[in-house]
Amino acid sequence: MASDVKPRVKVPKQAAAGEVITIKTLISHKMESGQRKDKEGNAIPRSIINRFTCDFNGENVIEVTLEPAISTNPYFEFEAIVPEAGEFTFTWYDDDGSVYDTSKKITIG
């Protein structure tokens, strides 16, 4: 599973101090709900990302608990305050224990 998971995030490169910016995140993941059955009628085991967090310089922006009802390739859009220049870190936690992360730097202009 871990091989074909690719996180993508969209964060502006620059912001004014204290500005509220919009962040969009997408991660490729099949989000198998555990409800579907294969051709033989066996239930396909659940395999989803169950938690997503976004932090800026160690301060939390948002934390989301995901359930099987979140669509394939989970997408989130939210807003964050940028008090200073720094780095956003995005972390996704998979059911199988894998952790996917990515980060984006932002400067104050």
Next chain:
Amino acid sequence: MELTRRSAIILGAGALFAAGLPKQGSAATSEELISAFTGGAEIGAGDIELTAPEIAENGNTVPIAVSSGSAAEILVLAMGNPTPNVATFKFGKLAGSRAASTRIRLAGTQDVVAIAKLDDGSFVQASSTVKVTIGGCGG
């Protein structure tokens, strides 16, 4: 046991109740989920907005958005799904607004409910009915 009229009525009522159970199944769990989230507190209306399409052609990706002026946490439930829980958003110190949007799966036409825990500890909810046309001819 002798089958009297009284016991027959009781049996019939029991059978009806049992037959009604599967339909109530997911509703009961969503009630449990709600009370687990609110701790049994009363849910009012007010400072929360749930944006969902009236008609979703594809139940696999239904875009929704939740927003609230002063929510600390927002719980989203799809009442008609096999597991009603959809997502919980917790807003941190640097959240620019108490709003988020995502895409969810809906098993069929149903109500989507968002419950917010506000900063003052009270709970508010909003709901929206989404029609899901799985056949997908835009009807």
